[in-house]
Amino acid sequence: METIATRLSILPFPDIDPVIFTIGPLAVHWYGLAYVAGILLGWFYARRIVQNASLWHKGTPAFTPEQLDDFLLWAAGGIVLGGRIGYILFYDLGSVIENPIRAVEIWNGGMSFHGGLLGTTLAIIVFARKNAIPLWSLFDVVAAVVPIGLFFGRIANFINGELWGRLSSMPWAIVFPTGGPFARHPSQLYEAALEGLLLLSLLAYFVYRRKALKTPGLVTGIFVCGYAASRIFVEFFREPDAQIGYLAGGWLTMGMVLSLPMALAGIWAIARARRAAAAAA
Numbered sequence: 001m002e003t004i005a006t007r008l009s010i011l012p013f014p015d016i017d018p019v020i021f022t023i024g025p026l027a028v029h030w031y032g033l034a035y036v037a038g039i040l041l042g043w044f045y046a047r048r049i050v051q052n053a054s055l056w057h058k059g060t061p062a063f064t065p066e067q068l069d070d071f072l073l074w075a076a077g078g079i080v081l082g083g084r085i086g087y088i089l090f091y092d093l094g095s096v097i098e099n100p101i102r103a104v105e106i107w108n109g110g111m112s113f114h115g116g117l118l119g120t121t122l123a124i125i126v127f128a129r130k131n132a133i134p135l136w137s138l139f140d141v142v143a144a145v146v147p148i149g150l151f152f153g154r155i156a157n158f159i160n161g162e163l164w165g166r167l168s169s170m171p172w173a174i175v176f177p178t179g180g181p182f183a184r185h186p187s188q189l190y191e192a193a194l195e196g197l198l199l200l201s202l203l204a205y206f207v208y209r210r211k212a213l214k215t216p217g218l219v220t221g222i223f224v225c226g227y228a229a230s231r232i233f234v235e236f237f238r239e240p241d242a243q244i245g246y247l248a249g250g251w252l253t254m255g256m257v258l259s260l261p262m263a264l265a266g267i268w269a270i271a272r273a274r275r276a277a278a279a280a281a
Contacts, residue, residue: 011174011183016159034156038149039079043072045145055207057214062137071127075142078123079116079149086115090254091241110162113150113231114258136216136273143223144203150227151196158188165190165237179239187238194230202226217273224266228259235259 020028050068053059088096088103090112096102124142128135157163164176165185173183203223206212212219232255240246240253247253 011172013161013174013176018160029156030159031153031156034152035079035149038152039072039076041152042145042148043068043075045148046141049141049144049207049213055211055213062134062216063131067131067133068141070131071123071138074123074127075120078119078121080111080119082119082122083111083113083116086112086118090114090258091244095243111153113153114262117262134216136220137213140213140216140219143220144207146223146227147196147200147203151192151200154188154192154196158186158192163188164239166239168237184239185237187234190234190237191230194234195227199223199226199230215273215277217269217276221266221269221271221273224262224269226266228263228266231259232256232263 016030018029018031020030020033022028046068047065049055050061050063050065053061056062084103087110092102120142121139124138125135127133128138161176161178164174164179165187167182168185169183170185172186174186175181175183203219203226206219206222212222235253235255238253238255240255244254247257
């Protein structure tokens with residue numbers, strides 16, 4: 001009789017070196033390249049959005065491409081600092097308290113999307129106030145391009161063989177080098193498809209077809225709701241972090257806990273945007 005062990009061992013992990021190349025002591029990793037590619041391509045796409053006057057209320061963009069260029073460094077800082085601090089607070093606080101040097105050991109753990117979101121949100125608020133930019137319009141442009149970074153980040157997670165999914169007998173399940181001898185859901189690819197490609201397409205539809213930038217805050221709300229729904233769905237297939245495990249009786253994960261308030265915040269942002277638009281009509 002076929003055993004679960006033989007049934008679950010389906011596909012080998014592709015032999016992709018996490019290090020792209022080395023120059024002396026310097027090693028260039030796919031994970032680092034993913035951050036660079038996500039930020040730069042997101043900036044390029046955001047510039048295209050800002051330069052398209054037809055997308056904006058009365059044909060006037062809420063800010064200039066030059067102001068967007070200035071924001072790029074702020075965004076990068078918010079993503080990296082927020083992502084690392086968020087990972088420590090949400091997933092690894094106990095280990096860092098015991099060994100504070102672990103806080104800078106990014107190879108022990110990594111980055112948290114929810115932390116990066118909070119860091120970027122803070123950067124947007126400060127930058128918008130500092131430069132007299134409409135806050136919700138800046139939020140909207142950033143939200144429209146974030147899925148680009150999410151896509152590349154999840155692909156890099158897959159190449160690194162990290163954040164894999166739960167045991168699976170599906171034909172596309174993969175045996176990860178660090179995931180034991182059994183096949184698992186490639187949950188990183190699920191997230192790349194949902195949080196990246198699908199969400200990017202959905203937001204592009206609202207930006208270009210529905211002219212949603214003319215209703216400040218609407219694109220932001222759709223992004224937040226879309227990400228939260230995608231992440232909660234994928235969490236049913238993703239293995240929770242070993243140091244935390246399952247919560248609330250063995251089914252709830254930290255990713256779900258952090259995404260639920262996001263969903264509520266997204267619904268509020270959509271409702272607020274619609275009320276503001278109705279009041280201005």
